[in-house]
Amino acid sequence: MSREEHVVSGAERxxxxxxxxASEAVAAxxxxxxxxxxxxxxIAIIVVLVVVVGGAVLLQGHNKxxxxxxxxxxxxxxxxxxxxxxxxxxxxxxSLQASVTIDVYxxxxxxxxxxxxxxxxxxxxxxxxxxxxxxxxHPVSILDRxxxxxxxxxxxxxxxxxxxxxxxFPRFHDSLFAHQPTEGASxxxxxxxxxxxxxxxxxxxxASCVQTGAEQRxxxxxxxxxxxxxxxRADHEFGTPTVLLNGAVVEDPFDGQWLDKALSGAQR
Amino acid sequence: xxRLSRSVLDGLxxxxxxxxxxxxxxxxxxxxxxxxxTRVAVGAYELLPAGLVGPVATGLPLVELxxxxxxxxxxxxxxxxxxxxxxxxxxxxxxxxxxxxxxSIDCGCFGxxxxxxxxxxxxxQELARDVGFAVLAGWLLVRPQTALSIDAWLRAxxxxxxxxxxxxxx
Numbered sequence: 001m002s003r004e005e006h007v008v009s010g011a012e013r014x015x016x017x018x019x020x021x022a023s024e025a026v027a028a029x030x031x032x033x034x035x036x037x038x039x040x041x042x043i044a045i046i047v048v049l050v051v052v053v054g055g056a057v058l059l060q061g062h063n064k065x066x067x068x069x070x071x072x073x074x075x076x077x078x079x080x081x082x083x084x085x086x087x088x089x090x091x092x093x094x095s096l097q098a099s100v101t102i103d104v105y106x107x108x109x110x111x112x113x114x115x116x117x118x119x120x121x122x123x124x125x126x127x128x129x130x131x132x133x134x135x136x137x138h139p140v141s142i143l144d145r146x147x148x149x150x151x152x153x154x155x156x157x158x159x160x161x162x163x164x165x166x167x168x169f170p171r172f173h174d175s176l177f178a179h180q181p182t183e184g185a186s187x188x189x190x191x192x193x194x195x196x197x198x199x200x201x202x203x204x205x206x207a208s209c210v211q212t213g214a215e216q217r218x219x220x221x222x223x224x225x226x227x228x229x230x231x232x233r234a235d236h237e238f239g240t241p242t243v244l245l246n247g248a249v250v251e252d253p254f255d256g257q258w259l260d261k262a263l264s265g266a267q268r
Numbered sequence: 269x270x271r272l273s274r275s276v277l278d279g280l281x282x283x284x285x286x287x288x289x290x291x292x293x294x295x296x297x298x299x300x301x302x303x304x305x306t307r308v309a310v311g312a313y314e315l316l317p318a319g320l321v322g323p324v325a326t327g328l329p330l331v332e333l334x335x336x337x338x339x340x341x342x343x344x345x346x347x348x349x350x351x352x353x354x355x356x357x358x359x360x361x362x363x364x365x366x367x368x369x370x371x372s373i374d375c376g377c378f379g380x381x382x383x384x385x386x387x388x389x390x391x392x393q394e395l396a397r398d399v400g401f402a403v404l405a406g407w408l409l410v411r412p413q414t415a416l417s418i419d420a421w422l423r424a425x426x427x428x429x430x431x432x433x434x435x436x437x438x
Binding site: 035036037038041044045048049052053056057059060145146148149150182183184185 | 296297300301303304305306307308311312318321322326329330333334337338341343382383418421422425
């Protein structure tokens with residue numbers, strides 16, 4: 001048969017086409033009963049699909065668990081006590097007379113801000129409580145598109161202003177960073193933030209403050225922070241977290257050495 | 269006119285098929301390993317109600333992986349190429365509407381995605397790339413016979429069946 005095909009190579013294309021059409025018809029007519037290869041191929045396809053897609057589904061399920069939030073925001077423990085004052089865009093804590101001023105620009109959704117809080121916050125809070133530093137928080141909103149629904153950064157920053165007015169800022173701030181929503185996942189809602197405030201002892205004005213929101217205020221604060229910080233940096237970028245020590249950008253705030261140095265010279 | 273032999277065209281088809289398979293497998297895998305980012309990317313198009321963002325972000329990468337796998341195996345190539353082409357058309361439409369509405373987003377086609385700074389969008393490049401992929405899908409739609417495919421393997425078997433069935437050999 002193969003020899004004949006070589007001989008009639010001029011008509012090969014036409015013949016191949018015919019042959020293929022015919023064979024497809026035959027294969028279809030036979031169904032799965034006659035073709036061993038159909039069975040083998042079918043099994044192989046199913047196995048590969050199950051492995052690839054099933055593996056992906058398992059991976060998704062595994063990742064999803066890590067981002068689940070509890071139904072209520074767990075309130076953080078009471079930390080060191082320090083005075084809090086709301087001054088314009090800034091939440092000023094610690095001692096106003098301290099020789100060391102530390103500015104922290106944070107977005108409540110930013111994972112690196114969460115990391116910074118975990119590593120440095122206990123020491124910063126203690127130093128503020130001891131009156132060694134003036135610790136200024138600048139809540140900003142640069143990750144609004146990264147939460148579901150969008151806008152958690154602005155919501156949380158606005159709520160932190162409300163918390164400062166209500167006298168519950170330290171624990172409110174600590175609670176949001178201790179159980180920080182994950183980027184791309186569902187974030188805390190207005191109701192959950194209101195409930196946290198109530199649990200922490202905020203007055204009745206807090207809930208309406210969070211409800212009303214402070215979108216314009218947060219937007220303005222973010223714009224101001226972005227202009228100010230990018231003006232300090234050689235690359236003219238603004239990101240969170242940004243830490244300023246006496247007005248100068250701390251290049252690697254995660255390494256606590258800059259804080260050691262600052263505190264060793266700090267006068268009460 | 270240059271007429272390429274059937275085996276050369278089958279070989280080229282295999283390259284096209286495996287290339288398109290790689291595109292879908294890579295894009296699906298990059299989305300699967302970062303589901304949070306994928307939800308952000310899907311949400312950034314501002315097309316779907318909030319309740320559908322999660323399911324689409326979960327399902328889209330799985331569809332991409334399935335299409336990529338079937339293309340890699342070379343099974344039902346014409347139909348899978350049709351599905352791939354339709355998927356690409358939907359994705360291009362999503363990118364085009366984001367562009368038309370003036371959203372500042374990254375398409376998230378290969379992982380990543382979400383909002384970007386104004387002026388940092390790459391809509392023309394993203395669309396051009398997708399058109400390129402659609403051309404590959406179009407080739408397979410027009411000429412689904414490729415080397416190194418399950419389709420070819422099954423056809424080879426059917427040919428012998430055809431011979432056995434006693435038709436004259438030509």
